[in-house]
Amino acid sequence: MLIDDFLPDWDVHERHRTKVHAPPQRVYAAVRQLDLSDARLSMLLFRLRGLRSCLRPSPDFNLDHFLRMGFHILAEKPEEELLLGLVGRFWTLRGELRRVNTEDFRSFNERGYAKAVWNFSLSRQADETVLLETETRVRCLDEESRKRFRFYWMLIGSFSGVIRRDVLKAIKRTAEESRSQAIPS
Numbered sequence: 001m002l003i004d005d006f007l008p009d010w011d012v013h014e015r016h017r018t019k020v021h022a023p024p025q026r027v028y029a030a031v032r033q034l035d036l037s038d039a040r041l042s043m044l045l046f047r048l049r050g051l052r053s054c055l056r057p058s059p060d061f062n063l064d065h066f067l068r069m070g071f072h073i074l075a076e077k078p079e080e081e082l083l084l085g086l087v088g089r090f091w092t093l094r095g096e097l098r099r100v101n102t103e104d105f106r107s108f109n110e111r112g113y114a115k116a117v118w119n120f121s122l123s124r125q126a127d128e129t130v131l132l133e134t135e136t137r138v139r140c141l142d143e144e145s146r147k148r149f150r151f152y153w154m155l156i157g158s159f160s161g162v163i164r165r166d167v168l169k170a171i172k173r174t175a176e177e178s179r180s181q182a183i184p185s
Contacts, residue, residue, distance in 0.1 A: 001081060002076070002077065002081050002083040002119060003081070003083055003117055003119040003121075003137065005075070006074055006075070006083060006085060006105065007115060007116075007117045007139055010139045011140050011146055011150070012137070012138045012150070012157075013135060013138070014136050014157070014161055014164065015133060015134070015135045015136075016133070016164045017131060017132065017133040017168070018131075018132050018168045019130070019131055019132075020130045020131075020132050020171070020172045020176060021128075021176055022129075022130065022175035022176050022178070023128075024122050024124055024130050025079055027122055027132055027171065027175045028078060028082075030175035030178070031063075031082055031132075031171055032063060032082070033063070034062050034063045034066075034171060035062050035174065036062070036166060041166065066084065069097075070095070070098075070099060071085065071086050071118070072086070072099070072101060072102070072105065074102050074117065075102065080121065080122055081119055081120065081121045081122070082119065082120045083117060083119045084118045084119070085100070085102075085105045086115070086116045086118075087100050087105065087108050087113055087114070087115050087116075088114065089112060089113055089114070089145070089148075090116070090138070090152060091145075091148040091149050091152035098113065108141075110141060111141055111142040112142065112144070112145055113141050113145060114140040114145055114149055115138070115141070116136065116138045116139075117136070117137050118134065118135070118136045119133075119134065119135050120133070120171075121133045121134075121135070130175075132172065134164050134167065134168060136160065136164065138153075
């Protein structure tokens with residue numbers, strides 16, 4: 001998997017999954033069209049975190065918002081996996097994010113920072129559904145950062161899980177709604 005190529009070792013990780021009743025191409029399209037505008041709790045959590053891109057009114061909150069927040073698409077295998085990456089001091093008030101491209105992410109090793117990856121992977125199931133999984137991994141680049149991040153994660157880890165589950169629900173809803181709209185009456 002791409003996530004293993006970019007961050008095989010981590011300090012913290014979380015994984016969530018859902019079964020989607022739609023073909024892989026429709027599920028992957030829903031991943032790429034992610035819209036969290038109806039996920040009120042997640043939007044509130046982003047605002048509380050002070051993420052500037054969430055403070056401006058917007059008709060939708062999608063993958064482009066995550067990219068503007070500092071995430072970078074590190075790699076993708078259409079209909080199989082999409083991998084986002086982020087570098088920062090997540091435990092600080094503003095996160096002190098560093099803009100990195102794919103190669104910079106691989107080689108980044110500056111003390112005082114952490115690297116995070118967030119993937120969406122799709123697995124076709126025997127019952128014609130897709131198992132959609134998301135995994136987040138964080139690797140701190142020195143012991144002091146690791147201590148700070150673990151304390152921060154102790155406080156926000158469950159909220160991060162809420163956001164990941166909201167993301168999966170939104171993708172599932174979009175993929176399954178587009179499926180029902182495609183079926184003629």
